[in-house]
Amino acid sequence: MRIVKYKTNIKCTGCIKSLTPVLNAIDNIDSWKVDLNSSDKVLEVEIDDDNKETVFNAVKDLGFEIEEIQ
Amino acid sequence: MKEQYKIVGMTCATCAISVESYLKPQEGIIDVTVNYPNQTVLLEYDHSKVTLENIQQKIKEIGYTIVVGNTQDSQKIFKKLEENRLRSLKFKLIFSTLFSIPIFIMSMFLMGKIPYENWIMMVLSIPVIFVSGAEFYTIAWKKLKHFSANMDTLVALSTGIAFLFSVFNTVYPHYFISKGINPHVYFESAVIIITLILLGRFLEEKAKSKTSSAIKKLMSLTPKKVTAIRNGEEVIISYDEILKGELIILKPGDKVPVDGKVKKGNSFIDESMISGEPIPVKKIKGSKVFAGTINQKGALRILADKIGNDTLLSQIIKLVEQAQSSKPTIQKMADKIAGIFVPVVIGLSVLAFIIWYLLGPEPSSTYATLALITVLIIACPCALGLATPTALMVGIGKGAEQGILIKDAQSLETAYKIDTLILDKTGTITEGKPQVIDIIWDKNIVSTTLEKVVLTIESQSEHPIAEAIVQHLKKITTELIAIQSFQSITGLGTEATVNNKRYRIGNENLMLQNKINIPNTLQQKAKSLKLEAKTVVYISEQDSVVGIIAVADKVKETTISAIRKLQKLGIDIHMLTGDNEQTAKAIAQQVGIKHFQANVMPSEKGKFVEQLQKQGKIVAMAGDGINDSLALAQADVGIAMGSGTDIAMESAGITLMQSNLKLIVKAIQLSKATMKTIKQNLFWAFIYNLIAIPIAAGMLYPINGFLLNPMIAGAAMSMSSISVLANSLRLKNSTI
Known part of the structure; x- marks a missing residue:
């Protein structure tokens, strides 16, 4: 179990709505949330394994910008 | 495009046929199936060629209304219309009763005692005929256009002629008097037939199936509130707000709201309502779950794949409603008889007319007309409308008992x-749930302590079979023993240490994996139990099996x-x-x-x-x-x-x-008895009037100069009603 944080441009609840089914369906994501109040719109994801690709690709495919925060 | 709608205004099975045959040739309509008892129509049509509005319009043209809207709305509207129909029927019934009673009293007991009695009776019967009885005439007219007849035709024909003839005799009594004939009026016979038939309709309408509300029952299978995870937080939302792809949390005892798959957690889910199988099914990550089933003891997170009308449950319900809508109606026996009876009566009346015209005394044309009219008046039995509903009501009541x-x-x-x-x-x-059929201990085993041990261990387990074992053992002992360790092994059973001894309870694999010795006698027993399709649970103490439990769903x-x-x-x-x-x-x-x-x-x-x-x-x-x-x-x-x-x-x-x-x-047996009663009732309803038809036709005239008068019509009326009621009540006392 590890937590990964990303900087994104997910700005509103509408974006979250489109993101929800996709992220929910990804097998190794345990939980996730977007902090709309932060300036970086941080997406925090708890994943089961080390495969961070799935999250990154899924968000990217939906047309959002995503960048991991180290 | 196949859609089902409620349709309003159909009062008989023929209406259903007329809707079908009217719509079928219309452009763009592929298929139409009307279900009369459910009052629905199943439409298959080509969207590009015809719109629903057009179809609605077309149906309106022939006097029916399609209720459009989503299923729940149309169910509601339909229910309201149904209630309105019952209410209007009740109003018509009360209305006609109020006016019929004075007419009945006047004609039966006060004949010749009140001045202008015929005029008073005429005025009183106008509202009964034109308000309460209006539907008989409209339906009869529609039927006539198709050259078919049913109960309504008989009622309309008989009461209509009786009324018109009586009005004529009230307004121009001199016409018949001048020809030496006493001008009788038959107002009471017309209004009482209408009142009693309306009473029968009312009773039948009340006994008719309540509008099927499978959809409403579906709502009761789905929870009102659901806990979902949205943006990382648990929120409680209502059922309608669930989105596809949503993560939903199921707590122990929760109803599953959607079709989906398990994302996290372990639990058993009771799927008996869908599969019919009583033993809850184990669910782990990736397992499919179905709406309407009930989560047992574990907590689960599920991913919503199919929601609302797309779930398996909704599909089943839709199929159910379609099956109900394609069910053919059975023609009512009273209608069947009336369909034959009407042409026969008309034939008889014409025959009477011809015979009187050719052979009767002067003025023969007057006598001939009189015979024609009185045959038609007497033809409709008063109790016709009561024959079926009274028997059905007694039958239904007897069933309920x-x-x-x-x-x-x-x-x-x-x-x-x-x-x-x-x-x-x-x-x-x-029975529908697993029960312990038998517990077999190995020889030389003292079972009393072991029963307590098994009860203690199985109480800890969440497995549905363990529950059946606990239920059974609780009847023998309720004493629990302290457990030192307990472990449940998924798919195999449980392991526990009690009194420093190692116990295992589970299936054969659990025993084989732990190299536990199974005595030959028990092995044989287990084999034969399995052949009878019973589930066998093994109990081991240290390294050998001491007993087996057979669990099955008992007949x-x-x-x-x-x-x-x-x-x-x-x-x-x-x-x-x-x-x-x-x-x-x-x-x-x-x-x-x-x-x-x-x-x-x-x-x-x-x-x-x-x-x-x-x-x-x-x-x-x-x-x-x-x-x-x-x-x-x-x-x-x-x-x-x-x-x-x-x-x-x-x-x-x-x-x-x-x-x-x-x-x-x-x-x-009840059905047999009820149908027999209906047939007998129809016999009793018709028999008095059948006897009176020859009198009306003037058969007795050559012998003693006797023609039909209102007293005979009245006697036939009351006798048929009393006989029918008495016969229906006989069903109540029959032994079934």
């Missing part, structure tokens, strides 16, 4: 004809004798089950059923019924689960178990309160 709830009067009218009965296994033939005590009785009645019995071949075979053999099918899906059950119907069989189906509901709706007579699901009860016409198959035998 015995725990047979008849929702749909049509099932009562069909049940006596059935020649094939399909039984669901779980919950219908059997109800009453089942075997009930099946034998039904077979004696000449009914072919089939068993359908979603369970495996081996269990199905064992149960079928035990209860004496030759034909059975295992691993049957819900939709296949419906198909099976349909196939038998195509072979010309009259099929009854008895079941309890949602998986049976399609077959229950499709069957000519659907019989639901009172212990079953609401949807099964909604789909079936008959519900057995005690879930006892012997009641099916009783329901058939």
